[in-house]
Amino acid sequence: MGKNEGAAPAVRARGLRVVRGGRVVVDGLDLTVPAGQVVGLLGPSGSGKTTLMRAVVGVQTHVTGELDVLGLPAGSPDLRRRLGYMTQAPSVYADLTVTENLRYAATLQGAPRGSVERVLAEVDLAPHARDLVATLSGGERSRVSLAVALLGAPDLLVLDEPTVGLDPALRRSLWDLFARLRDDGCSLLVSSHVMDEAARCDRLVLMRDGAVLADGTLAELRARTGADDAEGAFLALVDAADAAGAT
Numbered sequence: 001m002g003k004n005e006g007a008a009p010a011v012r013a014r015g016l017r018v019v020r021g022g023r024v025v026v027d028g029l030d031l032t033v034p035a036g037q038v039v040g041l042l043g044p045s046g047s048g049k050t051t052l053m054r055a056v057v058g059v060q061t062h063v064t065g066e067l068d069v070l071g072l073p074a075g076s077p078d079l080r081r082r083l084g085y086m087t088q089a090p091s092v093y094a095d096l097t098v099t100e101n102l103r104y105a106a107t108l109q110g111a112p113r114g115s116v117e118r119v120l121a122e123v124d125l126a127p128h129a130r131d132l133v134a135t136l137s138g139g140e141r142s143r144v145s146l147a148v149a150l151l152g153a154p155d156l157l158v159l160d161e162p163t164v165g166l167d168p169a170l171r172r173s174l175w176d177l178f179a180r181l182r183d184d185g186c187s188l189l190v191s192s193h194v195m196d197e198a199a200r201c202d203r204l205v206l207m208r209d210g211a212v213l214a215d216g217t218l219a220e221l222r223a224r225t226g227a228d229d230a231e232g233a234f235l236a237l238v239d240a241a242d243a244a245g246a247t
């Protein structure tokens, strides 16, 4: 039996609604993300991916409807140590070394001793442990942010566009890491607007205008639309939704 069999879904939303700046940006969203999978949250810029992730990790205000994370209401104090979140903006100090950043974050999170060395190895940054973050490349810097999110050995990792701006080899090594974390029992929700990353996900959630356009495996979405890839499936689903809306 798999580690996550019978486990509560990683995320379960019913009628989720979020207002930002006086505007409804997520409207009646229903979604179930199973545990123990790498789930890709895909959609164009402004479709609500970041807003949904912020609601999941409990930092978004003006959220109504039902939202459960690992079987508990989003924002529950008990979830704090079970979630890892990597935002689009770097969450590390440029004037500290990689290790200093991680030690500081580990203290704030109350992460166990030894977690700094563990995450350094996980994101392949041990050779840069003593380097100032200011001297790292963009890809190395985003791996430091990822390492911070991994410090508490989270059950659910929420990553907002972690591969943006990275070269193809680095993107591949990060997706390999996500698969390893999944194999160790972690659930991952990873946003991207690069549709070709869909092939690395166990399951996809396609978002548009603050709602879920479709969700399923890439094979299911391809079969449903007759498209060759995620981008084709997304466009076919947009056309179908527009045609349904026009009638």
Ligand SMILES: Nc1ncnc2c1ncn2[C@@H]1O[C@H](COP(=O)(O)OP(=O)(O)OP(=O)(O)O)[C@@H](O)[C@H]1O
Pocket: 020, 021, 022, 023, 025, 043, 044, 045, 046, 047, 048, 049, 050, 051, 052, 193
């Ligand atoms: N602080 C804010 N105040 C008001 N509206 C906001 C705010 N942040 C985002 N929005 C709006 O909410 C909507 C959803 O934005 P969100 O950042 O969730 O989209 P996204 O899919 O993550 O986009 P991207 O891929 O560009 O990050 C957009 O229309 C955006 O303009």
